[in-house]
Amino acid sequence: MSNTTADSYSISELAQEFGITTRTIRFYEDKGLLSPERRGQTRIYSPEDRVRLKLILRGKRLGFSLDESREIIDMYDPAKGNVEQLNRLLERIDTKRQQLLQQQRDIEKMLSQLDDATARAEVARIEALKQQTT
Amino acid sequence: MSNTTADSYSISELAQEFGITTRTIRFYEDKGLLSPERRGQTRIYSPEDRVRLKLILRGKRLGFSLDESREIIDMYDPAKGNVEQLNRLLERIDTKRQQLLQQQRDIEKMLSQLDDATARAEVARIEALKQQTT
DNA sequence: ATTCACGTTTACGTTAACGTAAACGTCAAC
DNA sequence: GTTGACGTTTACGTTAACGTAAACGTGAAT
Numbered sequence: 001m002s003n004t005t006a007d008s009y010s011i012s013e014l015a016q017e018f019g020i021t022t023r024t025i026r027f028y029e030d031k032g033l034l035s036p037e038r039r040g041q042t043r044i045y046s047p048e049d050r051v052r053l054k055l056i057l058r059g060k061r062l063g064f065s066l067d068e069s070r071e072i073i074d075m076y077d078p079a080k081g082n083v084e085q086l087n088r089l090l091e092r093i094d095t096k097r098q099q100l101l102q103q104q105r106d107i108e109k110m111l112s113q114l115d116d117a118t119a120r121a122e123v124a125r126i127e128a129l130k131q132q133t134t
Numbered sequence: 135m136s137n138t139t140a141d142s143y144s145i146s147e148l149a150q151e152f153g154i155t156t157r158t159i160r161f162y163e164d165k166g167l168l169s170p171e172r173r174g175q176t177r178i179y180s181p182e183d184r185v186r187l188k189l190i191l192r193g194k195r196l197g198f199s200l201d202e203s204r205e206i207i208d209m210y211d212p213a214k215g216n217v218e219q220l221n222r223l224l225e226r227i228d229t230k231r232q233q234l235l236q237q238q239r240d241i242e243k244m245l246s247q248l249d250d251a252t253a254r255a256e257v258a259r260i261e262a263l264k265q266q267t268t
Numbered sequence: 269a270t271t272c273a274c275g276t277t278t279a280c281g282t283t284a285a286c287g288t289a290a291a292c293g294t295c296a297a298c
Numbered sequence: 299g300t301t302g303a304c305g306t307t308t309a310c311g312t313t314a315a316c317g318t319a320a321a322c323g324t325g326a327a328t
Contacts, residue, residue: 063197086259
């Protein structure tokens with residue numbers, strides 16, 4: 001199972017790779033975000049499962065809920081298409097895009113705010129160094 | 135209180151402006167993120183309070199916890215400075231910066247993923263249009 | 269045969285971030 | 299003087315996202 005060109009993974013392999021617990025992975029399955037195959041009782045994860053997990057964790061880093069991540073993941077596969085559904089899908093994709101663009105703006109502002117904070121702290125540090133009794 | 139160049143705000147003014155409830159604003163105060171003045175029982179919010187609230191909500195959009203937002207806000211004012219503290223502050227600022235840069239990368243990937251999804255959905259939509267019985 | 273390492277299910281516990289409701293004060297308006 | 303609109307405090311409820319623990323199965327190794 002510790003194959004280099006592995007095309008399947010155990011639950012603990014994935015847990016270790018992504019720095020999460022097996023409990024978390026099973027929880028995601030409960031919530032319908034993953035559905036690995038079974039060999040007997042044991043779960044076997046495909047590369048696709050791994051990708052889905054990766055997307056979930058990326059969503060987490062962006063503050064998305066599991067439902068939101070599920071939505072985003074499902075957007076990628078418009079298999080079952082009637083026109084109305086696809087129109088709604090395109091709508092939802094665009095909504096997510098707007099949200100991400102908003103986040104980009106927020107990050108820009110925070111980063112320049114942190115630059116300000118750095119400058120201030122450095123100035124204060126110089127002052128503190130001058131005052132040192134040592 | 136509905137002054138154009140207002141330098142103070144009521145709780146409901148802020149709630150409406152930012153699309154949150156007064157309950158939420160009081161909650162932030164409980165958590166030590168805001169400390170408005172009082173006129174008798176009533177809370178009065180300064181422009182600085184308003185900015186702090188803005189920063190909190192920006193943090194929320196980025197998936198930050200209230201504690202994280204508080205930290206970021208506090209970083210901006212290195213009033214009390216001994217050298218050691220300021221060094222640690224600079225460390226923490228840098229950590230946050232790394233986190234934000236990671237988020238930028240995550241957003242980039244998600245955006246291009248959404249572009250893919252859009253393309254796929256549009257293709258599927260064309261197919262569905264061809265098949266229409268109408 | 270038993271000891272591990274790893275897996276399983278089931279279930280109760282926990283934390284954050286509010287929602288919701290009750291019960292009350294206050295001040296301008298009718 | 300009572301009715302709103304707006305404010306307050308206090309407190310219990312709720313949801314998401316897991317943590318933690320118990321109790322057990324299973325296959326390879328000693």
